[in-house]
Amino acid sequence: MIIYTGQGEGTKAAKIEKQEGEFSPKEIWNNKTIGTGFNTPVLKDGLLFGISDKGNLFCLNAQTGQEAWTGTNPIDRFAEILDAGPVLMVLSSKSELIVFQPDSTKYIEIARYKVSETPVYAYPIISGNRLLVKDQESLTLWMIP
Numbered sequence: 001m002i003i004y005t006g007q008g009e010g011t012k013a014a015k016i017e018k019q020e021g022e023f024s025p026k027e028i029w030n031n032k033t034i035g036t037g038f039n040t041p042v043l044k045d046g047l048l049f050g051i052s053d054k055g056n057l058f059c060l061n062a063q064t065g066q067e068a069w070t071g072t073n074p075i076d077r078f079a080e081i082l083d084a085g086p087v088l089m090v091l092s093s094k095s096e097l098i099v100f101q102p103d104s105t106k107y108i109e110i111a112r113y114k115v116s117e118t119p120v121y122a123y124p125i126i127s128g129n130r131l132l133v134k135d136q137e138s139l140t141l142w143m144i145p
Contacts, residue, residue, distance in 0.1 A: 011036075071107045078092065087100065
């Protein structure tokens with residue numbers, strides 16, 4: 001299954017089938033209401049977590065495309081979401097690192113940190129228990145407990 005999304009396009013899933021020697025895509029599901037703008041969603045435990053083109057965190061069932069939940073407080077349209085093992089992390093351009101529980105029923109925030117005084121647009125890097133954050137002026141190393 002291939003899951004794809006884009007600003008103003010919703011989120012869709014398809015599979016590639018071979019019929020009479022030709023390959024063609026077949027749509028599995030289409031969620032027309034939730035799509036991303038400037039980030040790549042994360043697939044975890046059968047759930048798709050992302051940041052909508054309106055800046056809200058969301059969770060979809062990856063098998064059906066059904067919305068599990070959508071956050072009510074916009075975070076940032078320019079943000080990245082990371083799988084950090086037992087938790088997910090969002091790093092916004094507003095320099096906020098948000099840690100939340102990957103849950104299928106609701107948004108559960110665990111922690112929120114200010115990681116820079118300048119905007120962050122670079123994708124953060126996780127290496128073991130370390131998180132590298134590049135802002136407009138510096139590169140910082142954060143330790144993950």
